[in-house]
Amino acid sequence: MPDTFDFVVAGGGHNSLITAAYLARAGYEVVVLDARSEAGGGASTEELLIPGYAFDSCSTGHTLIQINPLLIRDELGLVSEFGLTYVDPDPVAHVVFPDGEHFTMWLDLDRTLEEIRRFSAADAVAYQRMLDEFDEVKGVYGQYRFTPIGYGPSLDEALVDHPAGRVWMRRNVMSAWEVIGREFESRHIQAFMSWMAFQTAQPLDSPGSGYLAYSLVGGRQRRSWSVPLGGSASLPRALVKAIAAHGGTVVTDTLVTSLITENGRCVGVETESGDQYRARRGVISSIHVKALVDMAPAESWGEEFLYGVDTYNEGLSSFASYYATTEAPQMRAGDSGSVEAVSAGWAAWPEDVIEFGRGLRQSRIHRPGMFLLFVTPTLVDPSRAPGGGHPIKILSMAPYDAPEDLGDWDSGGKEALAGEHFGILQECAPNLTDDTVLARGAKSPVDIERANPHMWRGTIHGGDRGLAYGGAQRPVPGWASHRMPIDGLYQTGATTHPGGSITGGPGRNAAIVILDDLGRSLVEVVGGGSAS
Ligand SMILES: Cc1cc2nc3c(=O)[nH]c(=O)nc-3n(C[C@H](O)[C@H](O)[C@H](O)COP(=O)(O)OP(=O)(O)OC[C@H]3O[C@@H](n4cnc5c(N)ncnc54)[C@H](O)[C@@H]3O)c2cc1C
Known part of the structure; x- marks a missing residue:
């Protein structure tokens, strides 16, 4: 293999694979280096516990990427040529409340x-109104998310020109709870809406989360929680094929430890084993910005950028546990019996959810408000386990430093918390007796970071998505357009606009910027359509 390429891509999450795939398609020689044994980062599917049980160790739902032009227009042939297929589970979700x-x-x-309407006729009217209102403006938000910062109007500029826009300018800075508490009267519907709005780990009372109260139900009511057949890794696997089809290379088990700079320009990277990969045209990183700044001399970044990274907030850390079972959770559903749902949960009362979010920021867990998502993809994709079995994941949040009442994460703390989570799942789905469990495991926030250094301090969306860290301020004001302070270095991934989750937004947006710097356009590369 050569040691010099047009582009060297450090980190192979779905976003940087997307950037690399567009550049390979444009005719550039790319190499992607990833620390893990398979590229894909948080889009991974692994036999975590026992053979044959394929767990999505991180993401399962790929709803947000469905509106990325990458998939809408199948710009890279992921669907038509490389086998990517989605299913939309129905029911969309099922939750059990604390009162049963x-x-x-x-x-x-x-x-x-x-x-x-079982809870409140007025709330059914409010729900329909919220969906209608979201429908009116969702195109504006979609356009904003899938356009690089600086390549289109700011969100406020776009909204001010929209007939309903000024109302949304207020909603953008409200909290999700301010929206939900105002719109709904039933405590149960408030709790369901809060559970939905908290899915991206943005605290319910944080300014700027108001939009999430609309967008999460809006997206899911339209197309459910889209799940890739074969597992979350089906997306990066299709991308790796798309890169290879255009002569690109993906190298795994390769940790990038430093950037090579010459005459103020980034010209390559060095790996843990001392290998150098050199770039003729540019280096693209999805290394977390908190780690990236240590990979080149401080003076090459400049004080303002370093201040911006220093003040970039990590956000809430996550906690996940995994169960190989012989049965799917049959969630309590009162007189009608039980419901099986790929996406199920325990929906706490809103005041407790708010306290849970506050507690996490103070290294404590407010038990009555825990967010719990129970994920069983085999309900729509039985191929992921043998003999009708189920790989079940429970997702929650927890402080990076284990709370005192749990002890150290690595010395029994994570098993203790996972046990509490599973206990609640068993209350919601009594069929999941202990003898249905073939194997179990848990990942504390520290384990999540160990498995993927881009999930810095166990945060899974590249950092806080609050007002101070979004849009033109992500990761640092002045450097939100993917170009970093070191000439020749670009940043993509969840630390860049529009942030974390499986959206592909940062990856495609970075490709637009890099191609623009080369005097090319994404439209020309994919042969039609619009670049944003
Ligand atoms: C338990 C869990 C559940 C989740 N559920 C969902 C969900 O259902 N839906 C959803 O949309 N999102 C979900 N997420 C979040 C989602 O996985 C991430 O936000 C998303 O993967 C970010 O994508 P990315 O391309 O920016 O980077 P990542 O997926 O984080 O990939 C970064 C890659 O860079 C590599 N890397 C980092 N540093 C280096 C280095 N120094 N050298 C070489 N390689 C390096 C890593 O190995 C990794 O492969 C979940 C995450 C977790 C942990």
Whole structure:
């Protein structure tokens, strides 16, 4: 293999694979280096516990990437040429509340409204109104998210020109709870809406989370929680094929430890084993910005950038546990029996959810408000386990430093917390007796970071998505357009606009910017359409 390429890509999450795939398609020689044994980062599917049980160790739902032009127009042939297929589970979600009541969201809107009416007729009207209002502006938000910063109007500029825009300028800075508490009267519907709005780990009372109260239900009511057949890794596997089809290379088990700079320009990277990969045209990173700044001399970044990275907030850390079982959770559903749902949960009362979020920032866990998402993809994709078995994941949040009452994460703390989470799942789904469990495991925030250094301090979205760290301020004001202070170095991934989750937004946006710097356009590369 040569040691010099047009572009060297450090970190192979789905975003940087997307950037690399567009550049390979444009005819550039690319190499992607990833620390893990398979590229894909948080889009990974692994036999974590026992053979044959394929767990999505991180993401499962790929809803947000469905509106990326990458998939809408299948710009890289991921669907038509490289086998990527999505299914949309129905029911969309099912939750059990602390008082034993339950709620099911269906793809059929009328059926969801009927379910809401069990609690409040007024709330069904409010839900429908929220969806309608979101429908009016969702195109503006989509355009903003899938356009690089500086290549289109700011969100406020775009909204001010929209007939309904000024209302949304207020909602953008409200908290999710301010929206939900105002719109809904039933405590149960408030709890369901809060559970939904908290899915991206943005605290319910944080300014700027107001949009999430609309967007998460809006997206899921339309197309559910889209799940790739074969597992989350099906997305990066298709991308790796797309890169290879255009002569690119993906190298795994390779940790990048430093940037090579010459005459003020980034010209390559060095790996843990001392190998050098040199770049003729540029280096693209999805290394977390907190680690990236230590990979080149401080003076090459400049004080303002370093201040920006220093003040960039990590956000809430996550906690996950995994169970290989012989049965899927049959979630309590009152007189109608039980419901099985790929996305299920325990929806705490809103005041407790708010306290849970506050507690996490003070290294404590407010138990009554825990966020719990129970994920069972085999309900729509039985190929992921043998003999009708199920790889179940429970997702929650926890402080990076284990709270005192749990002890050290590595000395029993994570098993103790996972046990509490599983206990609640068993209350919600009594069929999951201990003898249905073939194997179990847990990842503390520290383990999540160990498995992927881009998930800095166990945070899974590249950092806080609050007002101070989004849009033109992500990762640092003045450097939100993917170009870093060191000439020749670009940043993509969850630390850049529009942030974390499986959206592909940072990856495609970075490709637009890099191609622009080369005097090319993404439209020309993919043969039509619009670049944003
Ligand atoms: C338990 C869990 C559940 C989640 N569930 C969902 C979900 O259902 N839906 C959703 O949308 N999102 C979910 N997420 C979040 C989602 O996985 C991430 O936000 C997303 O993967 C970020 O993508 P990325 O391309 O920016 O980077 P990542 O996926 O983080 O990939 C970064 C890559 O860079 C590599 N890397 C980092 N540093 C180096 C280095 N120095 N040298 C070489 N390689 C390096 C890593 O090995 C990794 O492969 C979940 C995450 C977790 C942990």
